[in-house]
Amino acid sequence: MxxxxxxxxxxxxxxxxxxxxxxxxxxxxxxxxxxxxxxxxxxxxxxxxxxxxxxxxxxxxxxxxxxADTEDGRAVIRHSAAHVLAQAVQQQFPDAKLGIGPPVRDGFYYDFDVDKPFTPEDLAALEKRMKQIVKASQRFSRRVVESVDAARQELAAEPYKLELVDIKSDVDTDEVMEVGGGELTIYDNLDPRSGEQVWGDLCRGPHVPTTKHIPAFKLTRVAAAYWRGSERNPQLQRIYGTAWESQEAQDAYLERLAEAERRDHRRLGTELDLFSFPEEIGSGLPLFHPKGGIVRREMENYSRKRHEEAGYEFVNTPHISKAGLFYTSGHLPYYADTMFPPLKLEDEEYYLKAMNCPMHHLIFRSRGRSYRELPLRLFEFGTVYRYEKSGVVHGLTRVRGLTMDDSHIYCTKEQMPGELRSLLAFVLNLLADYGLSDFYLELSTKGDTGKFIGSDEEWAEATETLRQAAVDSGLDLVPDPGGAAYYGPKISVQAKDAIGRSWQMSTIQVDFNHPKRFELAYTASDGSRQMPVVLHRALFGSIERFFGVLTEHYAGAFPAWLSPVQVMGIPIADEHVAHLESVVGELRARGIRAEVDSSDDRMQKKIRNHTTQKIPFMLLAGAKDVEAGAVSFRFRDGTQINGVPVDEAVRTVVEWVERRENASPSAESVKAGQ
Structure with missing residues (x-):
């Protein structure tokens, strides 16, 4: 997220x-x-x-x-709360050794070296002790340490702090002032009455004036963490917490967390029988069950239809390739650590592909190309494999086997600005068709590391063309310095979901470099050979990730056009089954996914079961409905429409699905559409 x-x-x-x-x-x-x-x-x-x-x-x-209610203000509050936590831990566990305790998004953490893991009871006791410290209104006081030797002497009992002093840098933790280029500082917590030091920590600051300026905080969980993120180092205990400028802001945040938990696609995937992650297969490699397969198929089919209408040509490429291909593209030198190890076959090294673009370039290069063919838009649902670290893998949103809805557009430089504008409009419109409509854009540009290829002039031209296309869209544009791919800048579409979280969706990248590496060329109108520009574009990012995002956006209650089961017939008694089977037959003939629940459960239990399964349309039938040739609609929200003639009911469902309505049907919305 x-x-x-x-x-x-x-x-x-x-x-x-x-x-x-x-x-x-x-x-x-x-x-x-x-x-x-x-x-x-x-x-x-x-x-x-x-x-x-x-x-x-x-x-x-x-x-x-x-x-306090700004991002910087909250970060200072959270960092101060981390110090209060560390003080509480050392008061409760005198032998605990301190790691680091920075603010993070929406909260803070602190790492500790302790004899045994913290328990939930420990967290409750620590939170109580923190409240006492906050109530005492201890003053945060900054103190400059005279020298590194003085710091070593004062911190002799804290081995991890000593290591930070010896590193003589802030090691990207905001914990230590740079030594040599700045000052080495300790923050003391002082008793407000006596002025005596109660506790202290090596820190660059800043902090709130007193502990009473931490209005609301809560400890949330414990996790194991390696010191400085390296498995070669000792494993510490990390306590996470959150802190806010007011109790109201914290309560709102905790409710957002609770709502996010209710929408967690991993839990919903099990409850709705959509997908699973068997240990026998391996981490980050999902299996889609029949119901999940339907949702995925519908997502892909609609995307294919829209791409065909927009002039894309479909291709298909293998899952494995000789190593040389990825050396040519530059992926192996730059991204070898995210690719699976090679296979040795017939004295050749083969790699599972981690990206589709090199193979698409070979398709372009397979024969001579004319300027009349450009822009050439190639499209593939291509499965790629990336070795994400185990701590990063997360449900469907971070997997090791992912199916990219990958497009590569080959165009002239003159065509590039117009192609980018139309491409961005296409992406935004298609995402909106799936129910996402609140967007902003992120422009990722070249950094100052050595991982980027190509000339500064080409990067500048590509970046400005992308920036202008983003500005023309009318959406907010946020800079992301250094976030570009190694071969060119990119625009990322960020979409806000139903509970206000932003997710990175589509990416559009300008690439002047791969055409050189693969010697791509087309014949221009004057007969000369020219090099095309390549635009890389992934619309969903990956099918798996988009599936996970949509599951959470809709809390599992997919729009009727995406729902695995669109209609469930529920008879009041066995003698009404035949009537509903006839209705379901008509719906199936019109392409609707419909079933009849003829189990032995009572009607009310069937309604509860299928409401829990988030079926958009339930059709109930009793004796009066059979006699009248009608059914009664029941919806997810519990509303109902009784005595609807079968022909009208079938037409209502079919039209709702064909319109690709993204809202859940209800008595009010269905009546309004009739």
Whole structure:
């Protein structure tokens, strides 16, 4: 799951901090809030660095006030809560050794070296002790350590902190000030009455002024974690928590978590008999059951239909290839760690393909191409295999065997801007047909690492063309510096689901490099040989991931056109089965997936069962319905329409499905459509 869609921020209050005055005093003098969700907790200086409110500049300084209910403000609250957690742990478990405790999205964690794993009872006790620390209003006080040797002496009992000091960097944890280029600092928690140190931690800060500025927090879970993320290092115990600017904000977050849990596609996949992950096959390799197979087939069939209408040509490529192909494409040098190990066959190394594009390039290159054929749009539902690490694999949204709805468009440079605009419109319209309609775009550009290939001029041209296509779409555009693929920049479509979470969906990439590597060419109108531009595009990302996202978006209650069973006939008694079988026969003849429940269960239990299975249309029939040649509609939300003539009922269902309505049918919506 991705972060929420960004929104325009309100102007940030600016304050001048006079020399020799604390930032906190200047904030109070300016009349800015000191309590509540919008309380100022830190300030940002002219260099963009966050400073404690106790910071005293040596010269007048204009700063931005950072409120608790901003992303930066929440991060400071969460980091401060992590310190309170660490203090509570060392008070409860005096032998515990400290790892690191940074803020993370929606919360924080802290790693500890302890004799035995923390239990749920331990978390409850720690949370209680944290509340006592918060209530005590301990003051966070920044202290500069005179030297590395002094730090080593003070931290002699903390081996992991000593290691950080010796590394002399922040090791991407925000835990330690850079040594040499900056200061080494410790934050002490001071008793508000005596001013004595209660606890302290090596940290670069900043922090909220006092523990009372942590209005709401909760410990959520424990996990094992290797020190500094390496399996070569000791395994520590990681406690996760969340913290917010108000109890109301935290309650809303916890309810979002609970709703996300209710929508978890892994649980729904089992309950609705859609898919499974047998251990005998291996991690990240799903099996789709008959019902899941229907949903997947319908997703793919509609996508195929739309692609055919848009002029795409379907291809098919093998699952395995000689190693040389992926050296030519550049994937092996750059992405070997995400590919499965090679197979040795007939003195050749073969790889399971991790991407479809090299094979599509070979199709383009298989014969001479004319400018009249361009743009040439190739499309494939191609299964690829990627060796995701076990800790990253997650249900259908991160798998090792994934089917990409992969397209590669070969066009001239002159065609590229128009092709990108139409391609982006096609992607957005097709995603909307599946019920996703709230989007923003992310533009991933070249970074300063050595993994990128191609000239700066080509990257600049490709990036600007993509940027303009994104701007022309009218959607918000968010920068992602350094996030591009090694061969070119990309646009990612981020879609918001029913509970406000953003998911990365489609990607569109401009590629000037693969055409060179594969020596792709077409004959131009003047007879010269020219090199095409390649546009890489995955619409769903992968069928598996899109399946998982849609399952959670609809909470398993798929639109009728995607539902594995669209209609379930429920007789009141055995003598009404024949009537419903006749109705179901008519529906099946019209292409509707319909069944009759002729089990021995009572009618009310059948209704409960099929409501739980999220069947969109239930048709009930008793003696009066049989006599009148009618049925009664029952819907997922419990509403009902009685005595509907069979012809009208069949027409209603067929038209609803054919319209590809994404809303769940109900008595109100069906009556409105009649």
């Amino acid at each position: 991705s972060e929420s869609r960004p929104s325009a921020a309100e102007p940030t209050p600016r304050v001048v901090v006079p020399a020799g005055t604390t930032a906190g005093a200047a904030v109070r003098e300016a009349g800015l809030p000191g309590k509540g969700p919008d309380a100022v907790v830190v300030v940002r200086d002219a260099e963009g660095r966050l400073r404690d409110l106790s910071w005293t500049p040596s010269a007048d300084a204009e700063v931005e006030a950072v409120a």
